[in-house]
Amino acid sequence: MRVPSAPSRRAVLAGGLVVALLTAAAPASAAARPRTGSLVLVGGALKDDNTQVYGEIIKRAGGPQARIGVITAASVPESQDPHADDPDRCSNSACNGAYYAGLFKRHGAADAQWIPLDTDHVANADSDAVVAQVESMTGFFFGGGDQYRYLTTLLRGDEHKDSKVLAAIRAKLAHGAVVSGSSAGAQIASGPDMVSGGESYESLRDGSAPGYFDDPTRLGYIPEGGFGFLRSGLVDTHTGAYGREGRALRLASDTGHDRVYALEENTALVVDRPGSEREHLTVLGPNGVAVLDLRDARAHDSANGWSLRRARYSYLTDGDQYDARTWTPRVHPTKQPLVPAATTPVPANTDVFHSAANPDGTPYSFRTTARALASTRAQNSATATTFETGPRFTVSLTKARGFAAFTGDGTSARTLIALQIDIAPH
DSSP, rough: OOOOOOOOOOOOEEEEEEEEEEEOOOOOOOOHHHHHHHHEEOOSOOOTTTHHHHHHHHTTTTTGOOOEEEETTSSOOOOGOOTTTOOOTOOOOOHHHHHHHHHHHHHOOOOEEEOSSSSSSGGGGGHHHHHHHHTTTTTEEESSSSSOOOOOOOOTTTTTTHHHHHHHHHHHHHHOOOOEETHHHHHBBBSSSSEEEEOHHHHHHEEESSSSSSSSSSSEEEEEEEEESBOSEEESSSSHHTTTTHHHHHHHHHHTEEEEEOOOOOOOEEETTTTTTTOOOEEEEEEEEEEEEETTTTEEEEEEEEEEEEEEEEEETTTTTTTTTTTTEEEEEEEEEEOBBSOOOOOOSTTTTTTTTTTOOOTHHHHHHHHHHHHHHSSSSEEEESSOOOOOOEEEOOTTTTTTEEEEESSOOOEEEEEEEEEEEO
């Protein structure tokens, strides 16, 4: 069976900021199973051998007794897959559901089953038999694809009323189950103004609009949102790999949100007590999660184009935690404050958002420049530009008051806290 592919790019006290250093906190994988349920949200491209993330989901679902319900309704149904009969090439809801069920079993779940939902079987979302299947599960995993298919499959009417199956999953979450997902399966956890598509450059140039568009570069969003499991910030996925920092900042600014959780690939954001005053987040995996803070940001439209000033970018990595209520990042104790030693300037970056139009572009371009700036004592600010012109946008990164960086090896930047970001057209 073919691995389900990632969705196309189309579709410390530092200044005035408190940065808590964890001194006795255990990683999320060592925590007791929360009473009110939890989320494990992956930014896409979850590797089969990521035992850290799969193990976390299974642990929170009951460990050796875990029963995982797999929902892959974001995939095309069998009727739309030309390779549906070929187990080595298929990529549809049923095929992908069986694939993930097998993976969870290999990682130690007692059972994992596909929940038979897709755009060809919308009625199943109100089936008592499928509800009974859901109620027998201790955890859930939503696969990738197109998050809009989750809306059409599991929600009803203009008011986005829960189907019976979604209501059952929501009740299970409230009573201790884990709800996890990757790519679209993480995105669908969003509250209001869930992103539905778009590329960073076009987003900065043209702004956002409500809806779901055939143009994959157009920044669209669903005002009613996704399932609303995580409401303390907007959610975006594949962020660094696809250069989505720009679109995330524009959407948040346009829709009046002051925080974005920008998830990276093969890395999870674990959310304990989601929706409560004690909501607490932990990063697990090889990459990280960017928290974009727009509380002090100011946007401006002019004849030259759109600009944004005084946004903040924090990049949290494995083991770091975050208190959503107090906006406090808590850096894992294995990381120490970085004393910049490099004297070389930050390398030039002419494709800060890893444009799909640039055949020579590299992923994680924004993060690379941010870390290079944190690691040098030669300068306190750096600029990078978009690949596209008309206008070309310049992104300024500044080690302003409140900035801090942390290292795991004593030399290179790993975790970044409150780097100031300004964007302007030229």
